[in-house]
């Protein structure tokens with residue numbers, strides 16, 4: 001499915017990013033695993049990939065910092081000679097009610113989730129434009145479409161990611177580059193682990209498939225959009241949410 005492709009995945013030390021990295025490797029890609037702080041998890045992931053006969057390197061970079069995002073892409077190209085796939089997955093939440101949300105918490109969520117996606121897309125597309133090919137997949141969220149109480153910063157960042165996806169898709173289409181978004185619903189990772197049981201139960205009652213999704217189920221959708229099977233798909237938002245939003 002992704003044989004010989006070179007992929008950068010941001011925030012890939014754990015959670016959804018890790019599952020995407022593993023799925024890509026299982027499908028024949030060589031991966032650049034970006035992380036900010038999860039060094040132990042990244043070392044374990046590199047070992048797992050190596051044992052499975054795959055090829056990967058790890059690059060520490062804070063995607064919200066211009067120079068570091070640039071260095072991430074430059075390092076990937078130095079190592080593998082080209083760049084076929086970028087997955088903008090790195091993301092954080094800092095939930096609070098609107099009235100209590102600090103400017104710092106609003107800014108940091110926008111900086112990592114939205115500006116990080118912009119910076120990595122900017123530097124990756126420079127490489128892809130020269131190659132006249134590439135696939136960019138941005139991880140948004142269902143709440144970027146529906147909104148969610150207590151998440152004005154996060155919902156704004158994820159809605160912004162959808163706008164960025166569509167604008168970039170239009171800008172890059174003539175050069176053989178597709179840009180799509182995946183919008184996960186509730187997925188079992190550290191991000192949702194801390195939710196109180198009451199909130200989890202209420203969320204599940206609103207999911208037609210009656211369960212949280214698994215990170216591997218997001219990885220499958222991302223691999224599809226990164227593959228040649230999706231060559232004629234661009235500017236789209238694929239909901240992977242057990243039917244929550246339809």
Ligand SMILES: NC(=O)c1ccc[n+]([C@@H]2O[C@H](COP(=O)([O-])OP(=O)(O)OC[C@H]3O[C@@H](n4cnc5c(N)ncnc54)[C@H](OP(=O)(O)O)[C@@H]3O)[C@@H](O)[C@H]2O)c1
Nearest residue numbers: 011015016035036037038062063090091141186187189191
């Ligand atoms: N889980 C869900 O239910 C859900 C639903 C919808 C959308 N999403 C989206 O899916 C993506 C992955 O979420 P997840 O559930 O896997 O979350 P997670 O388990 O909390 O992992 C977040 C990842 O983002 C990385 N990260 C955070 N800030 C970063 C930065 N400045 N630079 C580089 N990497 C950074 C973290 O790296 P370090 O550990 O190295 O700091 C970590 O690998 C996010 O964009 C999230 O918004 C998740």
